[in-house]
Amino acid sequence: MINRRKALQGLAAVATAGSVRVAAAASSEPIVIGLQTELTGALAHDGGWGKKAAEAAVAWQNERGGFAGRPLKLVVVDTETKVDVGIRRLQQLLQQENCDFIIGSGHGGIGMASVPLCRDAKVTYLPLARTDGITTELGNPYSVRIVANSTMGASAASKWMVDSLGKRWGMVLADYAFGYSQREAFTASLAKAGGELAQAIALPVNTNDPLPYLLKLDRSLSGIVMAILGPDSVRVYPALRSLGFGKTPKITVSCTQNLFDIVRLGSAVEGVYALDEVPWELDDYPNPAFSKTAFDRIGIGSNGRAKDGDDYVMLPNAIMAWECTELLRMAVEGARWKTKADNLSLSNWLVSNPDFALSEGFPQGGFSVRAADQQAFIDQYILQIQGGRMKRVSKVAGATTVYPSKDLVQR
Template identity: 25%
Template sequence: MTKHLIGHAPSRRSVLKGMGAGLVAASAFPGYTWAQSSAPIKLGFQLHRTGIGAAYGRWYERTAQAALKVLNDGGGINGRPVEIVFEDDATDPKRGAEVVEKLASQAGCDAIFGPLFSHVVIGSAPRAGELKIPYLVCSEGYHVASGMLNRWTLQPGITDVRAQVSSMAPWVMQNLGKKVTMVYPDYAFGYDHRDFFTEAVKAQGGEVIAQIAIPPTETSFTRYLPQIPAETEVLYHVMVGPAVLTFVKELGDFYGSGARPQIFGFIDSLEAVDTATPGLEFLEGTHFWEGHNRVKQADASEAETFYRAAVGVDDNGASVSDAKDVSTYAHMFSCWETLFIIKQGMEAAGYQGPADRQKFVEAIEAMTAFEAGNDHPQGAKMFNGKTHQVFGHQFISKVEGGKLIRVHQTAIEDGMYPDAVDYTTQSF
């Protein structure tokens, strides 16, 4: 059949016929706008399924799927069912922009959410702005609140690094030590850590005595460790990528049973890694930032229990079907919460279709606070519509008996800083 078509340009008659048929079809269904409002709402998910963010991608997909089920079981958005189209960006900025394009133009999504890695977000957000599609990122980077991105890009599901580190710095200074050496990944996300933790430490009367940047694609870390000055009181580490386990293991080997500074790490260095892995015994007594406590704490809320069960995570933070498959628990709540904010925003805006995208963004900008509950299992948050950034509680945990036990919780206000931008004054 198709063979006959090759080499034949469509004749004028067939083109006219086709156009006629199209016209007839369009006029035969005048109820199209009505039909659309009961059609599913399509959300695009920009997923790090492969590349250096794959560990996160695996769990972000599961979390989004679980949230989607809860959302649809509860009646969807405005009574309409919701679909999520997942598209892999290989944790690559160039591919990220293509994925945004594909989700917006080809898949016809109403909004896009989900990317984590800051270089991917920075590479993709301009395209979302050009296509005028709401782009809700889960990336922690300060690039949203700094004013670097655009009115279509929002971060309502997770606190940014600037707020995270400045809210925890006082505790670190008071409890661990004042002379800090920082080890961080050598790209945007790491620079947020470097800049804002250094600043926060200074404000507390402490000092960052060395800053060691490591490329996120690095596979061997021992060579960097001798750069840690001997007088370091607190070693601050944050690492990402497929080799995080190697990083932590080599850190353990390096200090061995000898003298070592206090260690304060971002759980990023251990996301998707079991704290009970052989070779990590040295982590006992060290501290970690957690955006959400991986190990179910004694005072866990009902919402926490509900969320854990829905996503399929056990009390240790691993998959219920495979205890070796440890989740990226400290970050993945952001996908869940962002989906419910999309619901809230679309319902407030009376969202019907892509023509209402602007109203949807304005509806989110009008939000100020989220209450803890099933929609927000990580806890209550405050949202700044001008900077498009949310602020929540941060947790500091200590490794005790191989498990992460919470020892401190920051107040939401601890992380707040003056606005650097007012996106609401920018045009769409």
């Protein structure tokens, strides 16, 4: 279990609204941050919000003095939501743009392929992808992840599900690796919480008629875990309601509710629960005054939707991209980083300074980074659609989602 200490003592500046900046470094050369993201393809909407957040965060950091007095430059590349393209764009960031740090893709396959390349280049990579293997298999000194993986998400949800809604759960899952990883995670976490995953229905991706699959669902289930993605969700939720499962509790797995405009489905999704890394509405954050800075800068309204127009927001990626820049600032200043040759010093600094406090830079909440794999354990939230709005129901402390790890990070 991670020991909680006062946030960031010693060399680091404390991350509060009035944090003191480290004096300007001798060099005035900009620090180059790469953003490897999805601007076209299936995840373009998500990546677009990550881009807005990274741009806003860099502008905010520059207004406050950059990192140790040095200005920041952001370079953005488009993975096209394709692994091969994502790797070519990463090589562009590493070799042509000479990036000092890279905020990585939210696509699991791209993230898994990128981590070893950044390790070999000795460039610190902060992936937004949530695939377990990024830290359970590929953990190294040059990869730091502050988003929750599938194991952490299932752990955060399962105890609340069993305690609040019942013990026998079913799952509707996407019939590919993502869905099966969720089935594995929830099978283990529900059993640990005293419940069970009693049934799992695999739904082929882009199924035009989900009814033949959904008809197999056991009507005695306490609830249904929804491990499907946007295009299928639009058809599945109305179909479940038509089959009489409208009042059966349903909970989405982490971040899938952000992949489409779920509240637009109206009565078909009223009462649906969601596990998320962040609340949606400003007033549901731990400190709305801190969160308002990120919301205003990124262009998010107080209801969690776009300020301009009425677009839905990929909130976890947006907020986490914002937080990645603050983590980098604190590590750069705390470790007295000067160039990429010092990137290992950031990992060493994290060992001594694993705890990060709630602040304008970390509006999601405080978290701890484990030295063994450089995975952060963040608070997660149980939300529910109530009257067409996604409202906070409960918070699950990050410390309760810690799982065993091998000592993968060899410094």
